[in-house]
Amino acid sequence: MSTNPRGPNAIDRHVGSRVRLRRQLLNMSQEKLGEELGVTFQQVQKYERGANRIGAGRLWTLARVLDVPVSFFYEGVSETLNQPGFAEGDQTPIIDDFIQSADGVQLAQAFARIRDSKVRRRILELVRTLAAEEAEAQAAESEQA
Structure with missing residues (x-):
């Protein structure tokens, strides 16, 4: 089965995710953005x-x-395409998933407002724990199954 050459591709999805990210950072609803467009x-x-x-x-x-330059929508597109030369274990998909979630955006915004490096390290340690x-x-659940 061949892919539709006129259908969306990885770049379309990347650009869309950047639209979503920026909209969320502005606390703008999809309805409001739709009205503007x-x-x-x-x-x-x-x-x-x-x-x-x-x-x-x-x-x-x-x-x-x-309120961004057009280039904003293409930032990081080469990582999204997973081009050769990127190290195995690249964290880009994890970061993309995090930033594309509403919780991730809110957490990143709140974390960025914390200026005390000791507090930031404690939060990081809490999350790791x-x-x-x-x-x-x-792991315990899967062992029991």
């Missing part, structure tokens, strides 16, 4: 998922509405 929130959802391609004119309007405990619990 003259489209429905469902269309915004399709753009953000990469299900629909964003044309050049619409991308220009998005950049203006979201919680993650390790969850991993141990999951």
Whole structure:
């Protein structure tokens, strides 16, 4: 089965994820962005998922509405394409998943406001401890199964 050459590809999905990231950073709803663009929130959802391609004119309007240069939408695209030369174990997918979640954006915003490096290290250690405990619990569950 061949892929549709006219359908969305990894770059479309990357651009859409950058639209979503910026919209969330601005605390803007899909409805509000849709109003600004003259489209429905469902269309915004399709753009953000990469299900629909964003044309050049619409991308220009998005950049203006979201107050970023057009190049913002392409930042990190080479990592998304997983081009040869990137190290195995690249953390880009983990970071992308984190930033694309509403919780991840809120956590990153809150963490960035903490200026005390000791407090930041304690938070990091707390998160590592919680993650390790969850991993141990999951391992124990799979052993019992």
